[in-house]
Amino acid sequence: MYLLTGIVGIRAMGEIASLLGNDAASNNYTTIATDYVERFQPLAYSSDRSHLTLSYNNDTSWGLPYNLYGEKLIGIKIFPQCIYDTRVLVFF
Numbered sequence: 001m002y003l004l005t006g007i008v009g010i011r012a013m014g015e016i017a018s019l020l021g022n023d024a025a026s027n028n029y030t031t032i033a034t035d036y037v038e039r040f041q042p043l044a045y046s047s048d049r050s051h052l053t054l055s056y057n058n059d060t061s062w063g064l065p066y067n068l069y070g071e072k073l074i075g076i077k078i079f080p081q082c083i084y085d086t087r088v089l090v091f092f
Contacts, residue, residue, distance in 0.1 A: 003044075004067035004079075007036045011078045012070070037078055045086070052086055 014029030054063035
């Protein structure tokens, strides 16, 4: 799930570039991050889309999208709600 952190970081760079008035860089970073989200989803979901996998394309592994914290923290919305809806809560 480290890829999530990278995607959020790239999208954050788009926000920073926007704040600095560099619209070309902002659009570039935002486009890259959006493209990566689209590429990430087919790899990260189990074949029945019931959960996220820790090891891509391995339905027997389970991943938690804890790295999405950064997205919520800085208030960007790049990942679709379905990513959040597939999280698994485990209580010990």
